[in-house]
Amino acid sequence: GENVEQHPSTLSVQEGDSAVIKCTYSDSASNYFPWYKQELGKRPQLIIDIRSNVGEKKDQRIAVTLNKTAKHFSLHITETQPEDSAVYFCGSRAGAGKSTFGDGTTLTVKP
Amino acid sequence: NAGVTQTPKFRVLKTGQSMTLLCAQDMNHEYMYWYRQDPGMGLRLIHYSVGEGTTAKGEVPDGYNVSRLKKQNFLLGLESAAPSQTSVYFCASSTWGPGELFFGEGSRLTVL
Numbered sequence: 001g002e003n004v005e006q007h008p009s010t011l012s013v014q015e016g017d018s019a020v021i022k023c024t025y026s027d028s029a030s031n032y033f034p035w036y037k038q039e040l041g042k043r044p045q046l047i048i049d050i051r052s053n054v055g056e057k058k059d060q061r062i063a064v065t066l067n068k069t070a071k072h073f074s075l076h077i078t079e080t081q082p083e084d085s086a087v088y089f090c091g092s093r094a095g096a097g098k099s100t101f102g103d104g105t106t107l108t109v110k111p
Numbered sequence: 112n113a114g115v116t117q118t119p120k121f122r123v124l125k126t127g128q129s130m131t132l133l134c135a136q137d138m139n140h141e142y143m144y145w146y147r148q149d150p151g152m153g154l155r156l157i158h159y160s161v162g163e164g165t166t167a168k169g170e171v172p173d174g175y176n177v178s179r180l181k182k183q184n185f186l187l188g189l190e191s192a193a194p195s196q197t198s199v200y201f202c203a204s205s206t207w208g209p210g211e212l213f214f215g216e217g218s219r220l221t222v223l
Contacts (some may be wrong), residue, residue, distance in 0.1 A: 001170070006153075036212075043217055044212075098167075098169055099212060100156070101146075103151060
């Protein structure tokens, strides 16, 4: 089955700095790659996603890049703010059915 | 729209007891999922369904059963609870094909 690895497991940055989280996947059939943000005690919520026919996608301070050849994708957050502090999960999905997630990255933004 | 609703939100069981978690969605989604979340281990898929009357095993199905008798509901059952099943359980739903998962608020289960 699909295996998704996520790094780093924890990340601490100063407010205003950039944060980068990286994921690799194993199933070459995977074609959808979402990123979810989970605040403490809350449910995961989608913040950005990318499909396999696109190399990069941006939404304000958040961007995701995808390298299908190398089977890795990354989340980039610029100008970080304290409210960006949360756990971030990457995921992958191949066609119908199940999504597989990485183990999560705990991002702390220090004021 | 309520989205995805899970009941109960909290439950404490003794080893060997049984229980059912109910997930309901009002978005007419085809796919539904049950995940468990343990510290440092992300979201692990227990079982999922691609339509009414269908179920399939995920990564960690042992000790759990599921049913999807109605399109809007997905039930997760524990026949004989074990302490290893102490976790936060999330239900999610999505439309057909690649797309966003909509999660419920989670159900915290403690097995003593």
